[in-house]
Amino acid sequence: MRESSSALRALDGVEVVEAGPASKVLDLLDGVDAVVLVDAVRTSDGGRQPGELVRAEAGPSGLPAAIGSSLSSHGFGVADAVALAAALGRMPRVVFFGVEAAGVTMGQRLSPEVENALPQLVARIVEEAAALAEDREP
């Protein structure tokens, strides 16, 4: 988080927010041009390897269903927040990056696979944010 923060803060008009519960994501989608969402994902059929990165863009009704189902739903999940913004006609451009989690057992440590994926993830986020910042209306 910290490495990406300094690179991202150097970009004009880019804010880095740790969103916590997905109900906060709702507020964060409001009044902005574009959002890069980053979260852990877990595909139930084991289709992705731990540490694997996935990128998706939200369509007119929200994030692709495959992404939505791999995010944990906490009352009002990230996918719900994006879909709600879409239903209200006020969804910004949303790019989603997911990192496949190795497991969701107890404990605070990142798995080695996810940890190894972080530098690449950070680079891609910075690239994406820079592209979105350039694209946006002056």
Add this chain to the structure above:
Amino acid sequence: MTHRSVEVPVIARVEGEGALHIKVEDEKITDLRLEIYEPPRFFEAFLVGRHYSEVPDVVARICGICPVAYQMSAAHGLERLFDVQLSPGTRELRRILYCGEYIESHVLHIFLLAAPDFLGYDDAIQLAADKPDIVKMALEMKRIGNDIMATIGGREIHPVSARVGGFSKAPRPKDLRAFLPRLEWALAQMPAIADLVGSIPKPPFDRPAEMVSMVHPDEYPLNEGGLASTEGKSFDSTTFEEVTQELHVEHSNALHSLMVGTDTPYFVGPLARVNLNVDRLTPVARECLPRTGLSLPEPDPFFSMSARVVETAVAIEEAIRLISAYEPPEPSMAEVTPKAGRAMWVTEAPRGTLYHRYDVNEDGTIREAKIVPPTAQNFEHMEADLRQFLPGVLDRPDEELTRLCEMVVRNYDPCISCATHFLRLEIER
């Protein structure tokens, strides 16, 4: 032999992860389990050895929706043990912060988690597509609560300014007074919201229940007061563990609560609070009460949404009153000298009574912690409700039956993440 089953592997529109397993054979319930498989997070364990000053920061992370409740129960309890003299204005500022949390939490639940069921939509997205104005209004109202918490707490999530002794930094009066127009707007919406909720038919569910909440002689209880139950019990934070008990349940990572002696369930939350504190309602809240369809006493959990509407009005009115008179506590942080002993306190989180107990060492470090969240206290009652509710609706088709069972659980606005913070680990050597 007829077999029906209700299987909900992931209960939607509740915070956290749980499943519902119900089996009915020939009209008899043979299996009923609210399985909480959200992994436990051992908060009580990793509070041990920490300095008391770290406690508000750590416990705020138990819940992303109600961090203030955790910080308040912890701070007040430790302050009483340490005999801290809070600066005048601290308790008022804390109350405003708590009101912000009530607005944010209740509005989220009323409109995005509960309303879809009651209005006949599959989910909040469908509701938003069909009635965007209602949802936009709700989001704007929720935002006010979030913004109040950010202004006082110093950060959007997990308020950093709340400390044992007060606040590391108090907002300027003009920064809080800037909320008044928005709060007045919100208050103006309440009667119509009350009418809307009052017009929604609710499944009939007539069953007795013991409700528990805090009570206070002068105000609607949030941070301070004693405890009461609708069965006439009267106790407080110092006797909480004598009057109630927690027990392990095999099918759940969350503990359940019962009354000591009778081994009977009870429930906490907005409905309990409104029932026990009707004389402390603020004016607009009092006006909204009958409009929401509530007629007290009312133990029917399907009226929880009505109670949340009434409480949203209380929170808005209290925020307006306190912000209008707000003067920053000076100093924002009182002096704190730790003492050894047992700190206990209850506050009313949006979902109900939240109890904290800390056994503190001479040097101010925590020796043991016990936290009983409202949702954990409600689990036993959720299962009891399901058992009593089901026989009356067995004639419904499967999909409707499943939906109704989920609604029974959602009435309690459970925060499963809070409820699974603890699991006792026994290591045999």
